[in-house]
Amino acid sequence: MQRRIRSSAVVLALATTTALLAACGGSSEPEEASTVTFWTPQATPERVAAQEAVAARFTEETGIEVEVVPLAAADQDQALVTGAASGEVPDVILAGASQVTSWQAQGLLDTDVVQEVIDTLDPATFNQNALGAVTVQDGGASTVAAVPSDGWVHLIAYRTDLLEDAGIEVPTTVAELAEAATTIEQELDVTGLALGTQSGTASATEGIESIFQSAGCQLVTDGAVTIDAPECAEAAGYFRELRDSSVAGDYDVESARAAYLAGDAAMLLFSTHILDELANLDEAVPPSCQECADDPAFLAESSGFITVLDPGPGSGSAASPAQFGATLAYAVPARANSDQARQYIEYVLGEGYADTLAVATEGRLPLRTGTPENPTEYLDAWGTLGFGPNVESSVAEVYGDDLVAAMGEGMAAVSRWGQGTPDATLAGLVATQGTLAQQLDPLYAGTDPAEVTRQMAAEVTALQQDQ
Numbered sequence: 001m002q003r004r005i006r007s008s009a010v011v012l013a014l015a016t017t018t019a020l021l022a023a024c025g026g027s028s029e030p031e032e033a034s035t036v037t038f039w040t041p042q043a044t045p046e047r048v049a050a051q052e053a054v055a056a057r058f059t060e061e062t063g064i065e066v067e068v069v070p071l072a073a074a075d076q077d078q079a080l081v082t083g084a085a086s087g088e089v090p091d092v093i094l095a096g097a098s099q100v101t102s103w104q105a106q107g108l109l110d111t112d113v114v115q116e117v118i119d120t121l122d123p124a125t126f127n128q129n130a131l132g133a134v135t136v137q138d139g140g141a142s143t144v145a146a147v148p149s150d151g152w153v154h155l156i157a158y159r160t161d162l163l164e165d166a167g168i169e170v171p172t173t174v175a176e177l178a179e180a181a182t183t184i185e186q187e188l189d190v191t192g193l194a195l196g197t198q199s200g201t202a203s204a205t206e207g208i209e210s211i212f213q214s215a216g217c218q219l220v221t222d223g224a225v226t227i228d229a230p231e232c233a234e235a236a237g238y239f240r241e242l243r244d245s246s247v248a249g250d251y252d253v254e255s256a257r258a259a260y261l262a263g264d265a266a267m268l269l270f271s272t273h274i275l276d277e278l279a280n281l282d283e284a285v286p287p288s289c290q291e292c293a294d295d296p297a298f299l300a301e302s303s304g305f306i307t308v309l310d311p312g313p314g315s316g317s318a319a320s321p322a323q324f325g326a327t328l329a330y331a332v333p334a335r336a337n338s339d340q341a342r343q344y345i346e347y348v349l350g351e352g353y354a355d356t357l358a359v360a361t362e363g364r365l366p367l368r369t370g371t372p373e374n375p376t377e378y379l380d381a382w383g384t385l386g387f388g389p390n391v392e393s394s395v396a397e398v399y400g401d402d403l404v405a406a407m408g409e410g411m412a413a414v415s416r417w418g419q420g421t422p423d424a425t426l427a428g429l430v431a432t433q434g435t436l437a438q439q440l441d442p443l444y445a446g447t448d449p450a451e452v453t454r455q456m457a458a459e460v461t462a463l464q465q466d467q
Contacts, residue, residue: 100146130327181242239443260299321413
């Protein structure tokens with residue numbers, strides 16, 4: 001029975017890949033093509049329709065047809081490898097930074113056209129961290145694998161009224177954040193900061209990287225595992241203090257969000273996707289606090305946001321602000337219709353950029369903030385977009401222009417351990433295997449944070465040696 005199931009799965013996978021490749025635009029004579037095949041991970045029907053509308057406007061201007069193919073990240077990986085072998089590839093793929101750097105390392109991408117697009121649009125107009133994340137180092141040379149488009153970043157939402165009740169200033173560092181969370185829990189008997197802390201889970205993996213990075217801790221530097229550095233031991237101590245500020249035990253990402261929406265937490269570590277939910281603009285995740293019954297806008301009006309944390313004086317002179325997040329970029333496969341691909345990418349990062357971001361506003365912040373003539377043109381435009389294709393209310397309307405500017409600062413600091421360096425593969429393995437999150441139980445039980453980070457370093461080193 002098991003063998004039949006596996007055979008069926010293989011048949012299904014091959015059928016799916018064959019259908020996808022039939023829609024691909026690459027050929028032995030790409031210069032004759034007048035169609036762009038575009039793979040996108042923005043795959044819900046609503047988002048696909050919005051992307052098709054952008055593509056239709058591009059077609060009106062250029063005469064080049066665009067086929068929008070929704071395809072999840074894991075399916076993109078498999079289909080691109082298969083297509084490259086057969087010579088049938090899409091022309092443009094919107095994908096994550098770790099995907100495109102992996103593809104480039106495998107020789108699957110046309111990076112000449114990518115560099116041409118970046119040079120045409122001006123490298124200075126792009127988020128430099130995002131450019132670094134899609135840059136592949138090979139000896140002394142570096143190659144940009146894809147053109148940065150958009151992304152999301154972690155922020156901290158906080159209740160202005162509860163911080164005032166506890167007599168607390170808005171934190172600016174992880175150390176201040178931990179102290180504030182503890183004080184709130186002790187003074188107000190509500191959770192100080194809700195974040196993913198469940199040992200061994202993906203939620204905790206994300207929470208660790210977010211807090212540790214913001215405290216100036218690096219997982220690995222130039223091939224040397226550094227998670228046991230003094231600043232990392234401090235970060236582990238802060239993480240435990242933040243975890244202990246909960247009055248409801250450990251959270252995962254979803255329950256942390258639910259606690260803040262219910263008014264049971266004074267602060268929340270979450271992605272920018274929380275913005276529409278706080279404003280009661282997402283029917284699937286409405287605010288549920290006591291005050292929200294009479295005033296659905298209560299949480300939006302009573303929340304402030306920390307978009308960047310200073311790594312603090314103890315993190316070393318080289319530390320820069322680092323906010324956990326994710327970025328997407330446009331890649332062009334080798335043997336794609338490169339000229340048409342170039343035109344399409346330049347359009348969706350130029351004239352069609354605002355409409356592209358509007359596909360999912362709260363999760364698609366611009367990584368090209370403006371033009372040489374107007375450096376904040378696209379960030380300002382993002383602030384005026386509705387929360388999704390069917391919602392008119394905008395970030396600027398609900399939260400004000402100051403938050404729009406602050407979100408630009410947060411995205412400028414977007415970072416993941418190892419990205420843009422040869423250490424990216426190791427960092428990816430640590431994240432996907434939950435290596436650090438598996439060491440949380442001793443930390444929670446009272447083990448010295450320095451000892452915990454030494455054990456983390458030992459586990460990461462073992463993983464590194466097995467690569």
